[in-house]
Amino acid sequence: MNNVEYKFQGDLKKGNYKLSKKIKKFSYENIPNEVKAHSKVCLLDLLGAILGGSITKPSDYAKKFVKKVYPGEECTVIGKSTKSNVIGATFANAFSANAIDIDDGYRPVKGHPGALVIPAALAVAEWANKSGKELMESIILGYEIGTRAGIVWHDYYPVYHSSGAWGTIASAAVTAKLLNFDVEEIYNALGTAEWRAPMNPMMRCIDYPSMSKDGIGWGSPTGVESALMAKEGFTGCPSLFGYPKYNKYIESLGEEYNIxxxxxxxxxxxxxxxPGIIGTLKILGKNNLAPEDINKIKVYTFKESSRLSTDPPSNADEAQYNIAYPIAVTIVDGKVGPKQLVDEKLKNTIILGLMNKIEIISDSRFDKKFPQNCESEVEITDRKGNVYISGHVQAKGDWDNPLSKEEILNKFKWLAEYSKSEQQIERIIDMINNIEKLRSVKDLMKLL
Structure with missing residues (x-):
């Protein structure tokens, strides 16, 4: 133990008890209507990511694993027509949520809170037979704890860790809220969750893509387990939130909404x-260029983006942590979804040929804005020597460059159609739109 940590032990407890009390008092009735409405968008979008991800290999492996290791009939494994216990369902659904890397994110933490929060909330709410209002209260709380935990985590540690690291605290908070923990139990749940968090160095995953990805499949159930252990009396060390410098993130809970x-x-x-995809589509749309018209593509981007691979991917995970492949497949198909990550597409000679024409250039102009903004510039040269420049482009979907309500809705329908009928999709949408009236989350889970 270093001297700084020893000196502040008393303060660590004080801050964590303060946070635990605020979590205990956090109430759906006091949440602004704007936040309540936005949380429905978050739930719909993340369910789309889970349903789209449920057709992937990682999701299949997770399903087989939980069937063997976490047998049970209490909770739904989404998109799989199977059941598990509360830990198994959280585990499997969290892997599906991040399987195709289309889940929500929060720029300041460079990660994905929803894929950690919502699988835990759905499983625990189904297991404990909670109402739709109670579900949404826990989801909003989870986003607020998770985004704050990510900021604290990245400030404290010198290494950029995956979402699964700080997200354990979020899923523990969700569990504690849904199961009506007392202050002492909340305190121990948060501390135990942080102590058991998967410490994944994120940039290694960028360099060596695998199914482990952002650690989300490990982090979400770890938080739930930690909370359930706290309920049984297990004690935990105080979390990083207790350091005095992080008090502002405790104070702002319930006042400012990162969601x-x-x-x-x-x-x-x-x-x-x-951003490279957006810039490419912008140029193609304005100039009516076909794949065969393109001679060269240059993408000027921030250094983290330039670190993504440009080699032909051999599997879906490599394709998602690639910068050249998604640009090339978008030129051919106009989109990047589950069907663009299958082996047939990865071996497509037209797509591979386009990848060879793409050059990625690290540009300090865009480093200054990251992670608050995710921007690039694309330059395309056609076979006649004409040069087209996109100008600075920002990733679509940020809060200050948002997807429209219609785009979010269409995205959900697009991803859900891989495992649900049109009638089922409409029923899910209607149920989420009226989630406050839902007496039991079990009714929603029956549709999933």
């Missing part, structure tokens, strides 16, 4: 690649 500044993704790939 309003999430981004939503239109493409199934790393957010860092998406």
């Amino acid at each position: 309003l500044k999430l981004y939503f993704k239109p493409f199934a790939c790393c957010r860092w690649a998406q």
Whole structure:
């Protein structure tokens, strides 16, 4: 233990008890209507990500795993027509939520709170037979705790960790709220969750893409488990929130809502690649260029984005953490979704040929704005030597460059259609729009 940590032990407890009391008092009735409405958008969007991700290999592996390791019939494994216990359902649904990298995010933490919060909230709410209002209260709280935990985590640690690290605290808070923990139990749930968090160095995943990805499949159920252990009397060390310098994030809980500044993704790939897609589509749309017309593509971007691979991907995970592939497949298909991540597309000679024409250039102009803004510039040269420049483009879906309500709705329908009928999709949308009236979350889960 270093001297700084030892010196502030008393303050760590004080701050964590303060946070635990605020979590205990956090109430749906006091949440602004704007936030309540936006939380429905978050739920719909994340359910789309889960349903779209449920057809992938990682999701299939997670389903097989929970069937063996977490047997049970209490909770729904979404899109799989199967059941598990509360931990197993959280585990499987969290893996599906991030499987195609189309889940929401929060720029200041460079990560994905929704995929950690909502799988936990749905599983615990179904298990405990909670109402729609109670579900939404926990989801909003989870986003607020998760985004704050991510800021604290990245300030405290010198290494950029995955969402699964700080997200454990969010899913623990969700569980504690839904199960009506007392202050002492909340305190121990948060501390235990942080202590058991998966410490994944994120940039290694960028360099070596795999199904582990952002640690979300591990982080979400770890938070739920930690909370359930606290309920049984297990004690935990105080979390990082207790340091005096982080008191402002405790004070702002219930006053400022980070959930309003999430981004939503239109493409199934790393957010860092998406400005390049937007810039490419902008040029193609204005100049009516076909794939065969293109001679060269240059993408000027921030250094983290330029670190994404440009090599031909051999699997879906490599395709998502690639910058050249999603640009090339968008030129051919006009979109990046589950069907653009299958082996047939990864081996498509036209797409691979376009990838060879793409050059990625790290540009300090865009470093200054990241992570608050995710921007790039695209330059395309056609076979005749004409040069087209997109100008600075920002990733679509940020809170200050949002997807429209219609675009969010169409995105959900697009992703849900892989596993649900049109009638089922409309019923899910209607139920979420009226979620406050839902007596039992079990009714929603039956549709999923």
